[in-house]
Amino acid sequence: MYMSEKPQQQQESAIDFYNSGKQEPPHQNNNMIIQLPSQPHHHLADGGATTPSGGITATNHNSSNPSSSSAPKKRAETWVQEETRTLISLRKEIDMLFNTSKSNKHLWDNISLKMREKGFDRSPTMCTDKWRNLLKEFKKAKQNNQDGNGNGSAKMSYYKEIEEILRERSKNGPSWKNSEASNNAGGAGASKVDSFMQFADKGIDDTGLTFGPVEANGRSALNLERRLDHDGHPLAITAADAVGASGVSPWNWRETPGSGEQTNTYDGRVITVKLGDYTKRIGIDGSAEAIKEAIKSAFRLRTRRAFWLEDEDNVVRSLDRDMPLGNYTLHVDEGLTIKVCFYEESDPLPVHTEDKTFYTEDDFREFLSRRGWTCLREYNGYRNFDSMDELCPGAIYRGSN
DNA sequence: CGTAGGGTTAAGGATT
DNA sequence: AATCCTTAACCCTACG
Numbered sequence: 001m002y003m004s005e006k007p008q009q010q011q012e013s014a015i016d017f018y019n020s021g022k023q024e025p026p027h028q029n030n031n032m033i034i035q036l037p038s039q040p041h042h043h044l045a046d047g048g049a050t051t052p053s054g055g056i057t058a059t060n061h062n063s064s065n066p067s068s069s070s071a072p073k074k075r076a077e078t079w080v081q082e083e084t085r086t087l088i089s090l091r092k093e094i095d096m097l098f099n100t101s102k103s104n105k106h107l108w109d110n111i112s113l114k115m116r117e118k119g120f121d122r123s124p125t126m127c128t129d130k131w132r133n134l135l136k137e138f139k140k141a142k143q144n145n146q147d148g149n150g151n152g153s154a155k156m157s158y159y160k161e162i163e164e165i166l167r168e169r170s171k172n173g174p175s176w177k178n179s180e181a182s183n184n185a186g187g188a189g190a191s192k193v194d195s196f197m198q199f200a201d202k203g204i205d206d207t208g209l210t211f212g213p214v215e216a217n218g219r220s221a222l223n224l225e226r227r228l229d230h231d232g233h234p235l236a237i238t239a240a241d242a243v244g245a246s247g248v249s250p251w252n253w254r255e256t257p258g259s260g261e262q263t264n265t266y267d268g269r270v271i272t273v274k275l276g277d278y279t280k281r282i283g284i285d286g287s288a289e290a291i292k293e294a295i296k297s298a299f300r301l302r303t304r305r306a307f308w309l310e311d312e313d314n315v316v317r318s319l320d321r322d323m324p325l326g327n328y329t330l331h332v333d334e335g336l337t338i339k340v341c342f343y344e345e346s347d348p349l350p351v352h353t354e355d356k357t358f359y360t361e362d363d364f365r366e367f368l369s370r371r372g373w374t375c376l377r378e379y380n381g382y383r384n385f386d387s388m389d390e391l392c393p394g395a396i397y398r399g400s401n
Numbered sequence: 402c403g404t405a406g407g408g409t410t411a412a413g414g415a416t417t
Numbered sequence: 418a419a420t421c422c423t424t425a426a427c428c429c430t431a432c433g
Contacts, residue, residue, distance in 0.1 A: 074413095075411085075425050076426085099404090102403070103402085103403060133425070136406075137424090
């Protein structure tokens with residue numbers, strides 16, 4: 001109505017966002033060549049929303065148009081369903097790591113990275129904004145849900161997810177906030193730490209990641225052990241003993257029978273999860289955490305690497321006891337692999353180089369600090385990198401201070 | 402400092 | 418063409 005002045009400022013910051021590096025200058029420029037898998041962006045319109053051409057979001061504008069002053073600020077593409085779902089599920093995975101009194105930037109960085117890995121080119125800021133907008137929508141929807149809002153649209157499924165996250169949160173009580181990624185020492189606390197990104201997971205296997213992204217034999221890069229049987233988690237079911245897992249996980253939050261009666265008898269709610277040559281059946285009667293643990297257990301995932309399930313349509317599904325039964329493919333974060341040169345005191349030439357794979361910003365920081373470095377420097381250049389985000393896969397770096 | 406959370410602005414497609 | 422509607426992106430404030 002009466003707001004005619006101010007576009008200035010807004011416009012500016014928006015442009016800045018895409019062009020000059022306020023937020024992460026989209027990885028594409030510089031030499032961050034995270035090649036996105038050809039921008040999947042399946043264009044399922046988001047709840048009837050429109051997703052015009054192209055599928056490539058904001059960031060590609062600047063390739064041709066660095067900062068022509070009068071660039072008519074384009075807002076980013078509307079998020080498509082898969083994007084939103086992926087975001088929700090990624091956020092869900094690490095929700096307990098968010099700490100209101102500390103910077104969560106690295107967490108959003110990570111989420112953004114994961115998004116990019118899945119072909120969704122969304123900056124951390126875009127992710128936070130989207131998340132916040134989702135929360136707002138959700139709350140608003142909840143307020144006036146009495147009045148005929150009960151459409152079963154995609155949004156409702158977002159809301160379901162969000163509700164669950166919030167439920168988990170409140171259920172876990174304040175503890176999730178202050179005692180951050182609880183150290184793994186001890187019982188139930190351990191499983192609260194998500195399999196997804198165990199940032200605080202020092203100590204175990206600190207050379208980290210003995211399991212590089214792709215092993216020489218070509219088998220998928222997990223530290224799968226030979227025996228792929230289940231060892232313990234009640235929801236991890238082998239093909240042979242699917243019936244045995246009556247397990248309701250210790251973290252089973254839902255008392256309410258939900259839809260219909262919820263008996264103790266195992267009602268066969270099992271999904272099939274495939275990874276490479278291995279197929280396992282996983283019971284999904286527990287909480288998201290429990291299901292995750294079951295998957296880890298079944299496939300012997302002992303890494304901090306992110307993993308996720310995609311259904312037969314390649315849609316990333318969040319782990320949920322209500323998730324549709326069926327066949328899923330397990331995907332594991334491939335990490336970001338670079339080469340690092342090591343020098344001897346006197347010798348100007350590198351003694352040896354080593355491949356190094358990072359899965360999280362914390363991996364990266366930990367790696368640096370363990371060697372007394374503050375950043376990495378490109379091997380034949382002088383640019384320093386103190387964030388994993390800026391590293392270029394396969395490039396060569398050396399430690400620097 | 403940072404975050405959450407609420408509000409606001411405006412881009413841009415859809416509808417009339 | 419005008420209007421409506423959705424939603425990305427921004428602003429502000431309280432709170433820790």
